[in-house]
Amino acid sequence: MSITTTLSRPDYADVVDLNRYPIHELDSERGRALIDSCRQELAKDGCCTLQGFINHEAVARMVDLANQLESKAWVSDRAHNVYFEPFDETVEPDHPLAFQVRSAKHGIAYDYIPADAPLRRLYESDDLTKFIAAVLEKPMLYRSADPLDALQITLFKPGEELGWHYDRSEFSVTVMYQKAEKGGEFEYVPALRTKQDECYDEVKKVLHGDRSRIKIQSSEPGTLAFFHGNCAMHRVTPVEGGTPRINSVLTYGEHDDMRLNDLTSELFYGRTSPR
Ligand SMILES: O=C(O)CCC(=O)C(=O)O
Numbered sequence: 001m002s003i004t005t006t007l008s009r010p011d012y013a014d015v016v017d018l019n020r021y022p023i024h025e026l027d028s029e030r031g032r033a034l035i036d037s038c039r040q041e042l043a044k045d046g047c048c049t050l051q052g053f054i055n056h057e058a059v060a061r062m063v064d065l066a067n068q069l070e071s072k073a074w075v076s077d078r079a080h081n082v083y084f085e086p087f088d089e090t091v092e093p094d095h096p097l098a099f100q101v102r103s104a105k106h107g108i109a110y111d112y113i114p115a116d117a118p119l120r121r122l123y124e125s126d127d128l129t130k131f132i133a134a135v136l137e138k139p140m141l142y143r144s145a146d147p148l149d150a151l152q153i154t155l156f157k158p159g160e161e162l163g164w165h166y167d168r169s170e171f172s173v174t175v176m177y178q179k180a181e182k183g184g185e186f187e188y189v190p191a192l193r194t195k196q197d198e199c200y201d202e203v204k205k206v207l208h209g210d211r212s213r214i215k216i217q218s219s220e221p222g223t224l225a226f227f228h229g230n231c232a233m234h235r236v237t238p239v240e241g242g243t244p245r246i247n248s249v250l251t252y253g254e255h256d257d258m259r260l261n262d263l264t265s266e267l268f269y270g271r272t273s274p275r
């Protein structure tokens, strides 16, 4: 006699280690415990890493896909300040508003990622969106409505990096697929600024090489990470060696119509998307 079950398998069951991270059962005791531990880690140091969140096979498929799609990647390389605002020429050159950093990467847009790609199936599941909202204590969260930026794959080739910056969004979610042989480290300074105070002197110290407050997020392939990129200044150090660093940024907002403006879309993807 066969036993049938009415519970359906999530579409992303092959992608996430659901034994360790039961995002399909957030109301269960284990689901609530997972949310609590993520919240605690995030509150403690502005960053929460879930090692082994994505299964090995799914990680390997994403690495293959990134390599296949590399020719479609848009290469951006530019100088900016940590705020992504125009350089202020009225202040001293070493002031954070004037200080130049460099960001260079290969970005593969969402519309190039096939519908059956492991991370796309996971990103498009409401379970993941609900899990992220729960950890961030948001009553409601939406996936980005941007056809290019909602989910992208980034390759950091040798010599590429992200300079020190704050994200415009309150938080970010990333998934690591492949580490560089050397470099390509995610470094961050928790709560370097607050909503009330830019703390320019502290920012200046970091920009000029003070490493006393810097933390390194250790992301093995398969790690899903949350961080408060709007208060924690962060960067990706230059990649060395022949292996590119490959990851994804998953984009969410508190409104259902979140999109890049045309200028930013041109910069990161070399094109805009129809409205
Ligand atoms: O690649 C990473 O780990 C971080 C990405 C990031 O900071 C960003 O896209 O703003």
Ligand SMILES: [Fe+2]
Residues within 6 Å of the ligand: 165, 166, 167, 172, 229, 234
């Ligand atoms: Fe960032």
